[in-house]
Amino acid sequence: MAIKVRIPTPLQKMTENRAEVTSEGTTLKELLANLDRKYPGLKERFYDDKGGLRRFINFYVNNEDVRFLKGESTPVKEGDEVSIIPAIAGGA
Amino acid sequence: MDQVIAHAVKEYPREACGLLIGEKGQKSAAEFLPLKNVYDEMHRMDPATYPRDARTAYLIDPREQQGLFDEAEANGQEVKAIVHSHTDHDAYFSEEDRLVAAPWGEPMYPGLSYIVVSIDGGKFKEANEYFWDDKNKGYVVRKKERR
Numbered sequence: 001m002a003i004k005v006r007i008p009t010p011l012q013k014m015t016e017n018r019a020e021v022t023s024e025g026t027t028l029k030e031l032l033a034n035l036d037r038k039y040p041g042l043k044e045r046f047y048d049d050k051g052g053l054r055r056f057i058n059f060y061v062n063n064e065d066v067r068f069l070k071g072e073s074t075p076v077k078e079g080d081e082v083s084i085i086p087a088i089a090g091g092a
Numbered sequence: 093m094d095q096v097i098a099h100a101v102k103e104y105p106r107e108a109c110g111l112l113i114g115e116k117g118q119k120s121a122a123e124f125l126p127l128k129n130v131y132d133e134m135h136r137m138d139p140a141t142y143p144r145d146a147r148t149a150y151l152i153d154p155r156e157q158q159g160l161f162d163e164a165e166a167n168g169q170e171v172k173a174i175v176h177s178h179t180d181h182d183a184y185f186s187e188e189d190r191l192v193a194a195p196w197g198e199p200m201y202p203g204l205s206y207i208v209v210s211i212d213g214g215k216f217k218e219a220n221e222y223f224w225d226d227k228n229k230g231y232v233v234r235k236k237e238r239r
Contacts, residue, residue, distance in 0.1 A: 010198075085154040086201070089149070091188050
């Protein structure tokens with residue numbers, strides 16, 4: 001089962017310049033692990049040193065921020081669209 | 093720049109944010125698009141991830157951001173710069189700004205500059221534009237404005 005994943009511009013050099021790829025899994029965690037197998041190195045971009053999803057990378061499943069779903073355990077299924085969006089944020 | 097300052101003054105004491113969007117590959121004047129700082133909303137929903145408030149932090153809604161980048165691309169345009177204000181602080185590129193702009197030692201948005209506007213006591217104080225310096229692997233100030 002293929003799930004569409006939108007890759008942000010800064011990570012496209014790791015996905016053979018593709019803005020959209022597919023991956024598999026039943027949760028976001030599995031989907032990201034499979035994505036890293038296909039395109040090695042992505043995992044380091046998704047996770048921080050403590051093994052959590054990076055604070056400034058947003059993961060959306062069908063337009064819902066996974067922080068307000070089940071985080072990494074958010075279920076995914078065929079036909080879903082996952083978006084990876086680096087935050088534009090900061091402050092004094 | 094007048095529009096940027098006007099927006100930042102209007103939003104004071106909250107940090108203001110927006111994007112400069114212009115024709116792809118051209119250095120001509122870009123249009124300023126003011127955007128909503130959604131930091132307070134996120135702070136209410138998830139204070140652990142978003143511990144500050146909008147007086148010292150900004151966040152552009154990621155879905156709105158994605159839509160605007162897509163729209164610019166479809167129109168032969170591109171985002172030229174990311175703009176935000178610091179209220180009652182100078183227009184430096186803070187540790188937090190740098191962390192988000194280049195979390196793993198390379199720019200998250202290559203080619204884009206960051207414009208920081210200082211609004212002090214409700215009035216414009218200064219603005220600085222920061223660019224990625226590939227040689228030194230960090231953001232450096234290139235353009236300053238004082239009034």
